Amino acid sequence: MAGSSRSYLNPELVTALQQGRTFEEWLNGRIPGIDYARISGDQAVRSTTQALTKEKGRGVRHQHEGNQEVAGEHGIAIVRFYEDNNITAADPDITRPSFLEMTKALLHRKVPEGFPVQAIVAQEHERVWRLPEDYIRFRRAVITADDGVFIERGKVYDISSTGGHIVGLVNSGVSEGEVSKTKERIKRNISRRAQDGTTPGGRRRFGYLAQDPLKGRKVNEKLCPEESPWAIRMKEWAMAGAAWKTIAIHLREKGIKGASGADWSGETVRQYLTNATNYGYRQIRGKLVVDKDGKPIVGKWETIGTPDEWRYICNLSKQRGAKTGSRLTNGGGKNPGPPEGRARKYLFSGFLRCGNIPIDVVCNTKIGGTRRPTKSDPDMHEYVCTEIGCGGVARSGKEVDAHLEALVVAALEARYKAVPKKVDSWDGAELLASILEKKKSLSSKWMEGDISDETFYDLLPDLDDKIKGLEQDREEHAVAVAESNAFNGWDRSRWYGNPKKGIPPMDLTQKRMAIAKIIRAVIIAPLPEGRSRRAPFDPNLLKVIPRR
DSSP: OOOEEEEEEOHHHHHHHHTTOOHHHHHTTOEEEEEEEEESOOGGGTOHHHHTTSOTTHHHHHHHHHHHHHHHHTTEEEEEEEEEESOOSSOTTSOOHHHHHHHHHHHHTBOTTSOBOOEEEESOHHHHOSSHHHHHHHHHHHHSSTTOEEEETTEEOOOSSHHHHHHHHHHHHHHHHHHHHHHHHHHHHHHHHHHHTOOOOSSOOTTBOOOBGGGTBOTTSSBOTTTHHHHHHHHHHHHTTOOHHHHHHHHHHTTOOOTTSOOOOHHHHHHHHTOGGGGTOOEETTEEOBOTTSOBOOOSSOOSSOHHHHHHHHHHHHHTTOSSSSOOOSOOOOOOOOGGGSOOSSTTTTTEEEOOOSSSSOOOOEEEEEEOOOSSOTTOEEEEOOOTTTOOOEEEHHHHHHHHHHHHHHHHHHHHTTOOOOOOOOTTHHHHHHHHHHHHHHHHHHHTTSSOHHHHHHHHHHHHHHHHHHHHHHHHHHHHHHHHTSSTTOOTHHHHOBGGGTBOOOOHHHHHHHHHHHEEEEEEOOOOTTOOTTSOOOGGGEEEEEOO
């Protein structure tokens, strides 16, 4: 599950302000600071089983509690809390929103509400950075003004001096190196175990028994007497030609759930039945593990079928449109972004929700488009709910698109046409100008011989580092302003295009980004009882949930 980020003012400060006290009165001579907490893996959101017994966000809460105690010992008042929960700091492709917000607050020495800050408290530096680029961004934010303070492990971390900077660089380098080494060790261990034919390990799979150290049994080594007959039956159904969804329906009807306790879907059935491990083979990133002669290594654990049966089912998967016949193990993808950020074939896919009530609650499944060509209309498509056990709504894609498109265009024009472009000044301009002036003065004194070469080259890198940090922040600010002004002054010619003015129409991705400005979701209600599917399109059966 994807991580979460948030930041918030200290509740004690909020209460004081509500009582009429000033910020200075609440501060009472203490150093204003911020608190950052991060945890890579929140067990409460990583599995259904763990979620039943663990409190979500407990790890970051404990860090905040410890940071507040340390802050009190150093005379620091926490003005604002920042946290990134269930987000790693070891992957450069993963953004930590609160980390970026926190470094911006430090750089400008104020939180979004305008209250000053100069200190930061964290449990340990590894919570703040693991990669060199994050360390550099953080250090620049702390040292841009001379009053910056960083507290970690209960002590002041000397991050501004040359010696402290070297330690920080070493720490970030070691952290990155350790992350890489750990990943390599895991890969080597997986490969060695695969070559030995030992059990793959990992989480317990459906059809297999859990680990039992007392009996010397490893996880996924022995078949489960209760579940394995159903696993074998799933395989047999598939080989007889049953669709993945049909198999899932059979399992649901019998009350058979997966290893995590969740109901089966067509996709989870496909993934399970195409997993080579269930048939005695091992795959690492989609490739079979083979011996020195190139022959697949057969594992030493019990299986639900033979390798030949696995190949047959994988071939079925390919025939049914899967990009790869087998399930890719040992390496997943990134969390997908919001629907508006992913270009699809149909305009409102992902925004639509099923409003059918199959049992006693609304289905609410996201609805996508499906091609339904006819002789008279080869481009015809429908929006259809595909949730197992529902199948409650289906609507003409062109009619839904035309109706909602008109609403979106009118709403965009009403909301943004008269809105002028914002001019949001950058807060760091004055500070950057003062540091540039210091550098100019330093260079002049060096050129005139007032300071030695040694002194000049000792002071110059620090000034250059501060300048780079502020210039980076200025560029990021400019991008943010441009994005916020993307729709100001908007009119419908942007949507449809205007050939006379040389304005091209928006492409699919641009239109979906625009839709997301207006619509949060659209609930499609089922047809009233007795109404034919051939009845005229009824826009009243679409309930638009606007984005405020």
